Amino acid sequence: MNEMLLLIILVTAIATGFFLGQKTKNKSRGRKVPLTENSLNKDYFTGLTYLLNDQQDQAIETFMRVLEINPETVDTHIAMGNLFRSKGETEKAIRLHQNLFARPTLSKPLTQQVQLELARDFFAAGLFDRAERLLLEITKAHSDDIRLQVLKLLLRIYEQEKEWQKAIDISGNRLLRDLPEQRIAIAHYYCELAEHLLKQNETIQAKKYLKQALYNDPNCIRANWSTAHLELKNKNIRKGKSLLLRIPQQDKRYYSLVLPELSSIMSEKELSPVLNEALEAFPSQTALSLKTNLIRQKHGARSSLEYLEAYSTRQQSASPYVATLEIQLIRELTPSEDIHGHLTQLEQQLTRYENKQHKSRCISCGFKSNHSPLWQCHKCRSWGTVRPDDML
Ligand SMILES: [Zn+2]
Known part of the structure:
Protein backbone atom coordinates (compact mmCIF):
# COMPACT_ATOMS: atom_id res chain seq x y z
CA MET A 1 0.00 0.00 0.00
CA LEU A 175 3.86 -26.61 6.35
CA LEU A 176 7.44 -26.25 5.12
CA ARG A 177 7.93 -29.92 4.34
CA ASP A 178 5.31 -29.60 1.59
CA LEU A 179 7.18 -26.78 -0.17
CA PRO A 180 9.44 -28.20 -2.92
CA GLU A 181 11.84 -25.25 -2.72
CA GLN A 182 12.37 -25.94 0.98
CA ARG A 183 13.76 -29.41 0.23
CA ILE A 184 16.35 -27.69 -1.99
CA ALA A 185 17.17 -25.29 0.85
CA ILE A 186 17.48 -28.14 3.39
CA ALA A 187 20.06 -29.81 1.14
CA HIS A 188 22.08 -26.59 1.21
CA TYR A 189 21.82 -26.36 5.02
CA TYR A 190 23.37 -29.84 5.24
CA CYS A 191 26.05 -28.77 2.75
CA GLU A 192 26.82 -25.75 4.96
CA LEU A 193 27.27 -28.04 7.97
CA ALA A 194 29.42 -30.45 5.92
CA GLU A 195 31.65 -27.71 4.52
CA HIS A 196 32.25 -26.35 8.02
CA LEU A 197 33.38 -29.82 9.16
CA LEU A 198 35.48 -30.35 6.02
CA LYS A 199 37.50 -27.26 6.91
CA GLN A 200 38.29 -28.95 10.25
CA ASN A 201 39.12 -32.25 8.51
CA GLU A 202 36.17 -34.03 10.14
CA THR A 203 35.41 -35.96 6.99
CA ILE A 204 33.32 -38.82 8.46
CA GLN A 205 30.57 -36.58 9.86
CA ALA A 206 30.87 -34.29 6.83
CA LYS A 207 30.14 -37.26 4.55
CA LYS A 208 27.01 -38.09 6.58
CA TYR A 209 25.74 -34.54 6.16
CA LEU A 210 26.38 -34.64 2.42
CA LYS A 211 24.39 -37.86 2.16
CA GLN A 212 21.55 -36.13 4.01
CA ALA A 213 21.79 -33.28 1.50
CA LEU A 214 21.42 -35.68 -1.44
CA TYR A 215 18.61 -37.53 0.34
CA ASN A 216 16.65 -34.26 0.55
CA ASP A 217 17.56 -33.12 -2.96
CA PRO A 218 19.10 -35.80 -5.22
CA ASN A 219 19.89 -33.06 -7.80
CA CYS A 220 21.90 -30.96 -5.36
CA ILE A 221 24.96 -29.92 -7.40
CA ARG A 222 26.62 -28.45 -4.35
CA ALA A 223 26.47 -31.79 -2.50
CA ASN A 224 28.23 -33.47 -5.44
CA TRP A 225 30.77 -30.64 -5.57
CA SER A 226 31.53 -30.94 -1.83
CA THR A 227 31.59 -34.75 -1.94
CA ALA A 228 34.13 -34.55 -4.80
CA HIS A 229 36.33 -32.30 -2.63
CA LEU A 230 35.94 -34.67 0.30
CA GLU A 231 37.16 -37.58 -1.87
CA LEU A 232 40.06 -35.51 -3.21
CA LYS A 233 40.97 -34.59 0.37
CA ASN A 234 40.99 -38.31 1.23
CA LYS A 235 43.30 -38.90 -1.80
CA ASN A 236 40.57 -40.76 -3.70
CA ILE A 237 41.52 -38.89 -6.86
CA ARG A 238 39.71 -41.19 -9.30
CA LYS A 239 36.43 -40.92 -7.36
CA GLY A 240 36.86 -37.16 -6.97
CA LYS A 241 37.37 -36.71 -10.72
CA SER A 242 34.39 -38.87 -11.60
CA LEU A 243 32.16 -36.88 -9.21
CA LEU A 244 33.36 -33.58 -10.68
CA LEU A 245 32.71 -34.84 -14.22
CA ARG A 246 29.18 -35.77 -13.24
CA ILE A 247 28.30 -32.16 -12.32
CA PRO A 248 28.13 -30.68 -15.88
CA GLN A 249 25.84 -33.57 -16.83
CA GLN A 250 23.28 -31.93 -14.51
CA ASP A 251 23.84 -28.45 -15.94
CA LYS A 252 26.40 -27.71 -18.69
CA ARG A 253 27.09 -24.25 -17.31
CA TYR A 254 28.95 -25.93 -14.43
CA TYR A 255 31.81 -26.89 -16.78
CA SER A 256 33.12 -23.44 -15.87
CA LEU A 257 33.20 -24.43 -12.20
CA VAL A 258 34.70 -27.91 -12.47
CA LEU A 259 37.22 -27.41 -15.30
CA PRO A 260 39.77 -25.34 -13.31
CA GLU A 261 39.54 -27.98 -10.56
CA LEU A 262 40.01 -30.83 -13.06
CA SER A 263 42.94 -29.07 -14.73
CA SER A 264 44.83 -29.21 -11.44
CA ILE A 265 44.39 -32.97 -11.01
CA MET A 266 44.29 -34.29 -14.59
CA SER A 267 47.16 -34.98 -16.95
CA GLU A 268 47.27 -33.07 -20.24
CA LYS A 269 46.21 -36.27 -22.04
CA GLU A 270 43.14 -36.67 -19.80
CA LEU A 271 42.20 -32.99 -19.76
CA SER A 272 42.37 -32.25 -23.49
CA PRO A 273 39.32 -34.36 -24.55
CA VAL A 274 37.33 -33.05 -21.56
CA LEU A 275 38.04 -29.48 -22.69
CA ASN A 276 37.04 -30.33 -26.26
CA GLU A 277 33.81 -31.84 -24.98
CA ALA A 278 33.14 -28.77 -22.82
CA LEU A 279 33.78 -26.37 -25.73
CA GLU A 280 31.37 -28.37 -27.82
CA ALA A 281 28.63 -28.59 -25.17
CA PHE A 282 29.01 -25.12 -23.61
CA PRO A 283 31.59 -22.79 -25.20
CA SER A 284 32.76 -20.81 -22.16
CA GLN A 285 35.59 -18.38 -21.45
CA THR A 286 36.93 -20.79 -18.82
CA ALA A 287 37.10 -23.76 -21.20
CA LEU A 288 38.68 -21.74 -24.01
CA SER A 289 41.26 -20.14 -21.74
CA LEU A 290 42.29 -23.56 -20.32
CA LYS A 291 42.44 -25.09 -23.81
CA THR A 292 44.63 -22.29 -25.20
CA ASN A 293 46.89 -22.51 -22.20
CA LEU A 294 47.23 -26.26 -22.61
CA ILE A 295 48.29 -25.87 -26.27
CA ARG A 296 50.66 -23.03 -25.38
CA GLN A 297 52.39 -25.11 -22.72
CA LYS A 298 52.83 -28.09 -25.04
CA HIS A 299 53.35 -26.55 -28.49
CA GLY A 300 54.07 -22.86 -27.84
CA ALA A 301 52.28 -19.53 -28.27
CA ARG A 302 52.15 -19.69 -32.10
CA SER A 303 50.20 -23.00 -32.11
CA SER A 304 47.90 -21.62 -29.46
CA LEU A 305 47.25 -18.53 -31.59
CA GLU A 306 46.57 -20.69 -34.65
CA TYR A 307 44.10 -22.73 -32.62
CA LEU A 308 42.26 -19.54 -31.56
CA GLU A 309 42.11 -18.21 -35.11
CA ALA A 310 40.74 -21.52 -36.37
CA TYR A 311 38.28 -21.59 -33.48
CA SER A 312 36.97 -18.07 -34.32
CA THR A 313 36.59 -19.02 -38.00
CA ARG A 314 34.65 -22.13 -37.02
CA GLN A 315 32.38 -20.19 -34.68
CA GLN A 316 31.84 -17.46 -37.32
CA SER A 317 31.69 -14.81 -34.61
CA ALA A 318 34.14 -12.36 -33.08
CA SER A 319 34.20 -12.61 -29.31
CA PRO A 320 35.98 -9.86 -27.33
CA TYR A 321 37.26 -12.57 -25.01
CA VAL A 322 38.89 -14.48 -27.90
CA ALA A 323 40.45 -11.18 -29.01
CA THR A 324 41.89 -10.70 -25.51
CA LEU A 325 43.50 -14.13 -25.57
CA GLU A 326 44.85 -13.48 -29.08
CA ILE A 327 46.38 -10.17 -28.03
CA GLN A 328 48.15 -11.82 -25.09
CA LEU A 329 49.67 -14.42 -27.40
CA ILE A 330 50.69 -11.86 -30.06
CA ARG A 331 52.49 -9.83 -27.39
CA GLU A 332 54.35 -12.95 -26.38
CA LEU A 333 55.36 -13.64 -30.00
CA THR A 334 56.19 -10.10 -31.18
CA PRO A 335 58.76 -8.14 -29.20
CA SER A 336 58.48 -4.99 -31.43
CA GLU A 337 57.77 -1.83 -29.40
CA ASP A 338 55.52 -0.33 -32.10
CA ILE A 339 53.22 -3.30 -32.03
CA HIS A 340 53.25 -3.37 -28.22
CA GLY A 341 51.99 0.23 -28.09
CA HIS A 342 49.11 -0.58 -30.40
CA LEU A 343 48.30 -3.79 -28.57
CA THR A 344 48.32 -2.06 -25.18
CA GLN A 345 45.65 0.30 -26.49
CA LEU A 346 43.55 -2.58 -27.74
CA GLU A 347 44.00 -4.45 -24.48
CA GLN A 348 42.86 -1.45 -22.45
CA GLN A 349 39.70 -1.23 -24.53
CA LEU A 350 39.02 -4.91 -24.06
CA THR A 351 39.81 -4.81 -20.34
CA ARG A 352 37.07 -2.23 -19.95
CA TYR A 353 34.76 -4.70 -21.66
CA GLU A 354 36.04 -7.52 -19.46
CA ASN A 355 35.44 -5.53 -16.28
CA LYS A 356 31.77 -5.31 -17.15
CA GLN A 357 31.54 -9.08 -17.20
CA HIS A 358 30.31 -11.20 -14.33
CA LYS A 359 30.97 -14.79 -13.36
CA SER A 360 27.51 -15.99 -12.48
CA ARG A 361 23.84 -15.09 -12.81
CA CYS A 362 20.70 -16.10 -10.92
CA ILE A 363 18.32 -18.03 -13.18
CA SER A 364 15.46 -16.99 -10.90
CA CYS A 365 15.85 -13.20 -10.65
CA GLY A 366 18.73 -12.32 -13.00
CA PHE A 367 21.08 -11.11 -10.22
CA LYS A 368 24.69 -10.99 -11.50
CA SER A 369 27.69 -11.76 -9.35
CA ASN A 370 31.46 -11.89 -9.61
CA HIS A 371 31.55 -14.87 -7.27
CA SER A 372 31.42 -18.48 -8.35
CA PRO A 373 30.28 -20.71 -6.84
CA LEU A 374 27.60 -18.69 -5.09
CA TRP A 375 25.05 -21.04 -3.61
CA GLN A 376 22.42 -18.58 -2.37
CA CYS A 377 21.28 -15.60 -4.43
CA HIS A 378 22.01 -12.31 -2.65
CA LYS A 379 18.92 -10.73 -4.17
CA CYS A 380 16.07 -13.27 -4.18
CA ARG A 381 17.72 -15.55 -1.53
CA SER A 382 16.92 -18.69 -3.56
CA TRP A 383 19.29 -21.61 -3.11
CA GLY A 384 21.11 -23.19 -6.05
CA THR A 385 19.81 -20.72 -8.65
CA VAL A 386 23.02 -18.73 -9.22
CA ARG A 387 24.76 -20.52 -12.10
CA PRO A 388 28.11 -19.91 -13.85
CA ASP A 389 27.59 -17.46 -16.70
CA ASP A 390 30.70 -17.03 -18.85
CA MET A 391 29.53 -18.25 -22.22
CA LEU A 392 31.59 -16.87 -25.09
ZN1 LIG B 1 18.03 -14.53 -7.47
Whole structure:
Protein backbone atom coordinates (compact mmCIF):
# COMPACT_ATOMS: atom_id res chain seq x y z
CA MET A 1 0.00 0.00 0.00
CA ASN A 2 1.52 3.34 -0.90
CA GLU A 3 1.85 6.21 1.50
CA MET A 4 -0.75 8.48 -0.11
CA LEU A 5 -3.37 5.73 -0.29
CA LEU A 6 -2.82 4.96 3.38
CA LEU A 7 -3.18 8.62 4.27
CA ILE A 8 -6.47 8.79 2.38
CA ILE A 9 -7.72 5.74 4.30
CA LEU A 10 -6.65 7.34 7.58
CA VAL A 11 -8.36 10.62 6.79
CA THR A 12 -11.54 8.79 5.74
CA ALA A 13 -11.51 6.50 8.79
CA ILE A 14 -11.11 9.44 11.18
CA ALA A 15 -13.65 11.61 9.36
CA THR A 16 -16.23 8.80 9.36
CA GLY A 17 -15.63 8.10 13.06
CA PHE A 18 -15.88 11.79 13.83
CA PHE A 19 -19.11 12.22 11.84
CA LEU A 20 -20.77 9.16 13.43
CA GLY A 21 -19.63 10.34 16.86
CA GLN A 22 -21.19 13.75 16.28
CA LYS A 23 -24.45 12.19 15.11
CA THR A 24 -24.69 9.87 18.14
CA LYS A 25 -23.97 12.70 20.56
CA ASN A 26 -26.53 14.95 18.89
CA LYS A 27 -29.20 12.27 19.06
CA SER A 28 -28.58 11.29 22.68
CA ARG A 29 -28.17 14.74 24.09
CA GLY A 30 -30.62 16.49 21.79
CA ARG A 31 -28.24 19.40 21.28
CA LYS A 32 -25.50 20.36 18.87
CA VAL A 33 -21.96 19.79 20.14
CA PRO A 34 -19.76 22.77 19.38
CA LEU A 35 -16.80 21.82 17.24
CA THR A 36 -14.36 23.41 19.69
CA GLU A 37 -15.37 20.89 22.37
CA ASN A 38 -13.81 18.11 20.43
CA SER A 39 -10.01 17.87 20.65
CA LEU A 40 -10.17 15.16 18.00
CA ASN A 41 -11.53 17.77 15.64
CA LYS A 42 -8.54 20.04 16.26
CA ASP A 43 -6.00 17.25 15.74
CA TYR A 44 -7.81 16.16 12.61
CA PHE A 45 -7.46 19.59 11.05
CA THR A 46 -3.84 19.85 12.20
CA GLY A 47 -3.20 16.57 10.36
CA LEU A 48 -4.92 17.91 7.25
CA THR A 49 -2.78 21.05 7.38
CA TYR A 50 0.38 18.91 7.52
CA LEU A 51 -0.93 16.94 4.59
CA LEU A 52 -1.64 20.05 2.54
CA ASN A 53 1.85 21.33 3.32
CA ASP A 54 3.26 18.04 2.03
CA GLN A 55 4.58 17.13 5.52
CA GLN A 56 3.48 13.51 5.26
CA ASP A 57 5.42 12.13 8.25
CA GLN A 58 3.88 14.69 10.63
CA ALA A 59 0.44 14.12 9.07
CA ILE A 60 0.74 10.36 9.63
CA GLU A 61 1.83 10.78 13.27
CA THR A 62 -1.04 13.17 14.00
CA PHE A 63 -3.68 10.96 12.38
CA MET A 64 -2.35 7.91 14.24
CA ARG A 65 -2.76 9.75 17.54
CA VAL A 66 -6.36 10.61 16.67
CA LEU A 67 -7.40 7.22 15.30
CA GLU A 68 -8.68 5.19 18.20
CA ILE A 69 -7.46 1.58 18.37
CA ASN A 70 -10.35 -0.85 18.02
CA PRO A 71 -10.91 -4.04 15.96
CA GLU A 72 -12.12 -1.92 13.02
CA THR A 73 -9.06 0.31 12.88
CA VAL A 74 -6.32 -2.12 13.91
CA ASP A 75 -5.57 -3.06 10.27
CA THR A 76 -4.90 0.60 9.50
CA HIS A 77 -2.52 0.81 12.48
CA ILE A 78 -0.71 -2.34 11.35
CA ALA A 79 -0.45 -1.02 7.77
CA MET A 80 0.94 2.27 9.05
CA GLY A 81 3.62 0.46 11.06
CA ASN A 82 4.50 -1.58 7.98
CA LEU A 83 4.78 1.60 5.96
CA PHE A 84 7.29 3.04 8.44
CA ARG A 85 9.27 -0.23 8.26
CA SER A 86 9.33 -0.20 4.44
CA LYS A 87 10.67 3.36 4.59
CA GLY A 88 13.47 2.18 6.88
CA GLU A 89 11.98 3.93 9.93
CA THR A 90 12.11 0.80 12.07
CA GLU A 91 12.03 2.66 15.41
CA LYS A 92 8.67 4.26 14.55
CA ALA A 93 7.35 0.92 13.27
CA ILE A 94 8.43 -0.83 16.50
CA ARG A 95 6.84 1.90 18.67
CA LEU A 96 3.58 1.69 16.77
CA HIS A 97 3.35 -2.09 16.74
CA GLN A 98 4.43 -2.34 20.41
CA ASN A 99 1.65 0.10 21.30
CA LEU A 100 -0.85 -2.16 19.53
CA PHE A 101 0.65 -5.32 21.01
CA ALA A 102 0.16 -3.95 24.55
CA ARG A 103 -3.63 -3.68 24.07
CA PRO A 104 -5.28 -6.43 26.14
CA THR A 105 -8.57 -5.98 24.27
CA LEU A 106 -7.31 -7.32 20.93
CA SER A 107 -8.45 -10.79 19.88
CA LYS A 108 -5.86 -13.60 19.82
CA PRO A 109 -5.58 -13.76 16.00
CA LEU A 110 -5.11 -9.97 15.82
CA THR A 111 -2.52 -10.08 18.62
CA GLN A 112 -0.62 -12.77 16.71
CA GLN A 113 -0.75 -10.69 13.51
CA VAL A 114 0.68 -7.70 15.40
CA GLN A 115 3.30 -9.94 17.03
CA LEU A 116 4.42 -11.13 13.57
CA GLU A 117 4.70 -7.54 12.31
CA LEU A 118 6.67 -6.57 15.41
CA ALA A 119 9.03 -9.50 14.74
CA ARG A 120 9.45 -8.20 11.17
CA ASP A 121 10.34 -4.77 12.57
CA PHE A 122 12.97 -6.31 14.87
CA PHE A 123 14.32 -8.34 11.95
CA ALA A 124 14.54 -5.22 9.78
CA ALA A 125 16.35 -3.45 12.63
CA GLY A 126 18.85 -6.35 12.89
CA LEU A 127 17.54 -7.36 16.34
CA PHE A 128 17.39 -11.05 15.43
CA ASP A 129 17.23 -12.42 19.01
CA ARG A 130 14.14 -10.36 19.83
CA ALA A 131 12.50 -11.28 16.52
CA GLU A 132 13.22 -14.98 17.11
CA ARG A 133 11.76 -14.88 20.66
CA LEU A 134 8.51 -13.34 19.42
CA LEU A 135 8.22 -15.76 16.52
CA LEU A 136 8.83 -18.86 18.61
CA GLU A 137 5.85 -17.84 20.79
CA ILE A 138 3.51 -17.98 17.78
CA THR A 139 4.76 -21.05 15.92
CA LYS A 140 1.65 -22.80 17.19
CA ALA A 141 -0.79 -20.15 15.92
CA HIS A 142 -4.11 -21.56 14.74
CA SER A 143 -3.98 -19.98 11.29
CA ASP A 144 -1.86 -21.93 8.77
CA ASP A 145 -1.17 -18.70 6.93
CA ILE A 146 0.30 -16.96 10.01
CA ARG A 147 2.26 -20.09 10.96
CA LEU A 148 3.78 -20.32 7.49
CA GLN A 149 4.80 -16.66 7.57
CA VAL A 150 6.30 -17.16 11.04
CA LEU A 151 8.30 -20.21 9.91
CA LYS A 152 9.58 -18.41 6.80
CA LEU A 153 10.79 -15.47 8.86
CA LEU A 154 12.46 -17.80 11.38
CA LEU A 155 14.27 -19.45 8.47
CA ARG A 156 15.52 -16.07 7.28
CA ILE A 157 16.87 -15.38 10.76
CA TYR A 158 18.61 -18.77 10.97
CA GLU A 159 20.07 -18.35 7.48
CA GLN A 160 21.30 -14.88 8.36
CA GLU A 161 22.80 -16.15 11.61
CA LYS A 162 24.17 -19.31 9.94
CA GLU A 163 22.26 -21.44 12.45
CA TRP A 164 22.00 -24.31 9.99
CA GLN A 165 20.89 -27.02 12.44
CA LYS A 166 18.05 -24.81 13.71
CA ALA A 167 17.07 -24.13 10.09
CA ILE A 168 16.99 -27.88 9.41
CA ASP A 169 14.94 -28.56 12.56
CA ILE A 170 12.32 -25.98 11.74
CA SER A 171 12.11 -27.18 8.12
CA GLY A 172 10.64 -30.42 9.50
CA ASN A 173 7.39 -28.55 10.11
CA ARG A 174 4.54 -29.95 8.04
CA LEU A 175 3.86 -26.61 6.35
CA LEU A 176 7.44 -26.25 5.12
CA ARG A 177 7.93 -29.92 4.34
CA ASP A 178 5.31 -29.60 1.59
CA LEU A 179 7.18 -26.78 -0.17
CA PRO A 180 9.44 -28.20 -2.92
CA GLU A 181 11.84 -25.25 -2.72
CA GLN A 182 12.37 -25.94 0.98
CA ARG A 183 13.76 -29.41 0.23
CA ILE A 184 16.35 -27.69 -1.99
CA ALA A 185 17.17 -25.29 0.85
CA ILE A 186 17.48 -28.14 3.39
CA ALA A 187 20.06 -29.81 1.14
CA HIS A 188 22.08 -26.59 1.21
CA TYR A 189 21.82 -26.36 5.02
CA TYR A 190 23.37 -29.84 5.24
CA CYS A 191 26.05 -28.77 2.75
CA GLU A 192 26.82 -25.75 4.96
CA LEU A 193 27.27 -28.04 7.97
CA ALA A 194 29.42 -30.45 5.92
CA GLU A 195 31.65 -27.71 4.52
CA HIS A 196 32.25 -26.35 8.02
CA LEU A 197 33.38 -29.82 9.16
CA LEU A 198 35.48 -30.35 6.02
CA LYS A 199 37.50 -27.26 6.91
CA GLN A 200 38.29 -28.95 10.25
CA ASN A 201 39.12 -32.25 8.51
CA GLU A 202 36.17 -34.03 10.14
CA THR A 203 35.41 -35.96 6.99
CA ILE A 204 33.32 -38.82 8.46
CA GLN A 205 30.57 -36.58 9.86
CA ALA A 206 30.87 -34.29 6.83
CA LYS A 207 30.14 -37.26 4.55
CA LYS A 208 27.01 -38.09 6.58
CA TYR A 209 25.74 -34.54 6.16
CA LEU A 210 26.38 -34.64 2.42
CA LYS A 211 24.39 -37.86 2.16
CA GLN A 212 21.55 -36.13 4.01
CA ALA A 213 21.79 -33.28 1.50
CA LEU A 214 21.42 -35.68 -1.44
CA TYR A 215 18.61 -37.53 0.34
CA ASN A 216 16.65 -34.26 0.55
CA ASP A 217 17.56 -33.12 -2.96
CA PRO A 218 19.10 -35.80 -5.22
CA ASN A 219 19.89 -33.06 -7.80
CA CYS A 220 21.90 -30.96 -5.36
CA ILE A 221 24.96 -29.92 -7.40
CA ARG A 222 26.62 -28.45 -4.35
CA ALA A 223 26.47 -31.79 -2.50
CA ASN A 224 28.23 -33.47 -5.44
CA TRP A 225 30.77 -30.64 -5.57
CA SER A 226 31.53 -30.94 -1.83
CA THR A 227 31.59 -34.75 -1.94
CA ALA A 228 34.13 -34.55 -4.80
CA HIS A 229 36.33 -32.30 -2.63
CA LEU A 230 35.94 -34.67 0.30
CA GLU A 231 37.16 -37.58 -1.87
CA LEU A 232 40.06 -35.51 -3.21
CA LYS A 233 40.97 -34.59 0.37
CA ASN A 234 40.99 -38.31 1.23
CA LYS A 235 43.30 -38.90 -1.80
CA ASN A 236 40.57 -40.76 -3.70
CA ILE A 237 41.52 -38.89 -6.86
CA ARG A 238 39.71 -41.19 -9.30
CA LYS A 239 36.43 -40.92 -7.36
CA GLY A 240 36.86 -37.16 -6.97
CA LYS A 241 37.37 -36.71 -10.72
CA SER A 242 34.39 -38.87 -11.60
CA LEU A 243 32.16 -36.88 -9.21
CA LEU A 244 33.36 -33.58 -10.68
CA LEU A 245 32.71 -34.84 -14.22
CA ARG A 246 29.18 -35.77 -13.24
CA ILE A 247 28.30 -32.16 -12.32
CA PRO A 248 28.13 -30.68 -15.88
CA GLN A 249 25.84 -33.57 -16.83
CA GLN A 250 23.28 -31.93 -14.51
CA ASP A 251 23.84 -28.45 -15.94
CA LYS A 252 26.40 -27.71 -18.69
CA ARG A 253 27.09 -24.25 -17.31
CA TYR A 254 28.95 -25.93 -14.43
CA TYR A 255 31.81 -26.89 -16.78
CA SER A 256 33.12 -23.44 -15.87
CA LEU A 257 33.20 -24.43 -12.20
CA VAL A 258 34.70 -27.91 -12.47
CA LEU A 259 37.22 -27.41 -15.30
CA PRO A 260 39.77 -25.34 -13.31
CA GLU A 261 39.54 -27.98 -10.56
CA LEU A 262 40.01 -30.83 -13.06
CA SER A 263 42.94 -29.07 -14.73
CA SER A 264 44.83 -29.21 -11.44
CA ILE A 265 44.39 -32.97 -11.01
CA MET A 266 44.29 -34.29 -14.59
CA SER A 267 47.16 -34.98 -16.95
CA GLU A 268 47.27 -33.07 -20.24
CA LYS A 269 46.21 -36.27 -22.04
CA GLU A 270 43.14 -36.67 -19.80
CA LEU A 271 42.20 -32.99 -19.76
CA SER A 272 42.37 -32.25 -23.49
CA PRO A 273 39.32 -34.36 -24.55
CA VAL A 274 37.33 -33.05 -21.56
CA LEU A 275 38.04 -29.48 -22.69
CA ASN A 276 37.04 -30.33 -26.26
CA GLU A 277 33.81 -31.84 -24.98
CA ALA A 278 33.14 -28.77 -22.82
CA LEU A 279 33.78 -26.37 -25.73
CA GLU A 280 31.37 -28.37 -27.82
CA ALA A 281 28.63 -28.59 -25.17
CA PHE A 282 29.01 -25.12 -23.61
CA PRO A 283 31.59 -22.79 -25.20
CA SER A 284 32.76 -20.81 -22.16
CA GLN A 285 35.59 -18.38 -21.45
CA THR A 286 36.93 -20.79 -18.82
CA ALA A 287 37.10 -23.76 -21.20
CA LEU A 288 38.68 -21.74 -24.01
CA SER A 289 41.26 -20.14 -21.74
CA LEU A 290 42.29 -23.56 -20.32
CA LYS A 291 42.44 -25.09 -23.81
CA THR A 292 44.63 -22.29 -25.20
CA ASN A 293 46.89 -22.51 -22.20
CA LEU A 294 47.23 -26.26 -22.61
CA ILE A 295 48.29 -25.87 -26.27
CA ARG A 296 50.66 -23.03 -25.38
CA GLN A 297 52.39 -25.11 -22.72
CA LYS A 298 52.83 -28.09 -25.04
CA HIS A 299 53.35 -26.55 -28.49
CA GLY A 300 54.07 -22.86 -27.84
CA ALA A 301 52.28 -19.53 -28.27
CA ARG A 302 52.15 -19.69 -32.10
CA SER A 303 50.20 -23.00 -32.11
CA SER A 304 47.90 -21.62 -29.46
CA LEU A 305 47.25 -18.53 -31.59
CA GLU A 306 46.57 -20.69 -34.65
CA TYR A 307 44.10 -22.73 -32.62
CA LEU A 308 42.26 -19.54 -31.56
CA GLU A 309 42.11 -18.21 -35.11
CA ALA A 310 40.74 -21.52 -36.37
CA TYR A 311 38.28 -21.59 -33.48
CA SER A 312 36.97 -18.07 -34.32
CA THR A 313 36.59 -19.02 -38.00
CA ARG A 314 34.65 -22.13 -37.02
CA GLN A 315 32.38 -20.19 -34.68
CA GLN A 316 31.84 -17.46 -37.32
CA SER A 317 31.69 -14.81 -34.61
CA ALA A 318 34.14 -12.36 -33.08
CA SER A 319 34.20 -12.61 -29.31
CA PRO A 320 35.98 -9.86 -27.33
CA TYR A 321 37.26 -12.57 -25.01
CA VAL A 322 38.89 -14.48 -27.90
CA ALA A 323 40.45 -11.18 -29.01
CA THR A 324 41.89 -10.70 -25.51
CA LEU A 325 43.50 -14.13 -25.57
CA GLU A 326 44.85 -13.48 -29.08
CA ILE A 327 46.38 -10.17 -28.03
CA GLN A 328 48.15 -11.82 -25.09
CA LEU A 329 49.67 -14.42 -27.40
CA ILE A 330 50.69 -11.86 -30.06
CA ARG A 331 52.49 -9.83 -27.39
CA GLU A 332 54.35 -12.95 -26.38
CA LEU A 333 55.36 -13.64 -30.00
CA THR A 334 56.19 -10.10 -31.18
CA PRO A 335 58.76 -8.14 -29.20
CA SER A 336 58.48 -4.99 -31.43
CA GLU A 337 57.77 -1.83 -29.40
CA ASP A 338 55.52 -0.33 -32.10
CA ILE A 339 53.22 -3.30 -32.03
CA HIS A 340 53.25 -3.37 -28.22
CA GLY A 341 51.99 0.23 -28.09
CA HIS A 342 49.11 -0.58 -30.40
CA LEU A 343 48.30 -3.79 -28.57
CA THR A 344 48.32 -2.06 -25.18
CA GLN A 345 45.65 0.30 -26.49
CA LEU A 346 43.55 -2.58 -27.74
CA GLU A 347 44.00 -4.45 -24.48
CA GLN A 348 42.86 -1.45 -22.45
CA GLN A 349 39.70 -1.23 -24.53
CA LEU A 350 39.02 -4.91 -24.06
CA THR A 351 39.81 -4.81 -20.34
CA ARG A 352 37.07 -2.23 -19.95
CA TYR A 353 34.76 -4.70 -21.66
CA GLU A 354 36.04 -7.52 -19.46
CA ASN A 355 35.44 -5.53 -16.28
CA LYS A 356 31.77 -5.31 -17.15
CA GLN A 357 31.54 -9.08 -17.20
CA HIS A 358 30.31 -11.20 -14.33
CA LYS A 359 30.97 -14.79 -13.36
CA SER A 360 27.51 -15.99 -12.48
CA ARG A 361 23.84 -15.09 -12.81
CA CYS A 362 20.70 -16.10 -10.92
CA ILE A 363 18.32 -18.03 -13.18
CA SER A 364 15.46 -16.99 -10.90
CA CYS A 365 15.85 -13.20 -10.65
CA GLY A 366 18.73 -12.32 -13.00
CA PHE A 367 21.08 -11.11 -10.22
CA LYS A 368 24.69 -10.99 -11.50
CA SER A 369 27.69 -11.76 -9.35
CA ASN A 370 31.46 -11.89 -9.61
CA HIS A 371 31.55 -14.87 -7.27
CA SER A 372 31.42 -18.48 -8.35
CA PRO A 373 30.28 -20.71 -6.84
CA LEU A 374 27.60 -18.69 -5.09
CA TRP A 375 25.05 -21.04 -3.61
CA GLN A 376 22.42 -18.58 -2.37
CA CYS A 377 21.28 -15.60 -4.43
CA HIS A 378 22.01 -12.31 -2.65
CA LYS A 379 18.92 -10.73 -4.17
CA CYS A 380 16.07 -13.27 -4.18
CA ARG A 381 17.72 -15.55 -1.53
CA SER A 382 16.92 -18.69 -3.56
CA TRP A 383 19.29 -21.61 -3.11
CA GLY A 384 21.11 -23.19 -6.05
CA THR A 385 19.81 -20.72 -8.65
CA VAL A 386 23.02 -18.73 -9.22
CA ARG A 387 24.76 -20.52 -12.10
CA PRO A 388 28.11 -19.91 -13.85
CA ASP A 389 27.59 -17.46 -16.70
CA ASP A 390 30.70 -17.03 -18.85
CA MET A 391 29.53 -18.25 -22.22
CA LEU A 392 31.59 -16.87 -25.09
ZN1 LIG B 1 18.03 -14.53 -7.47
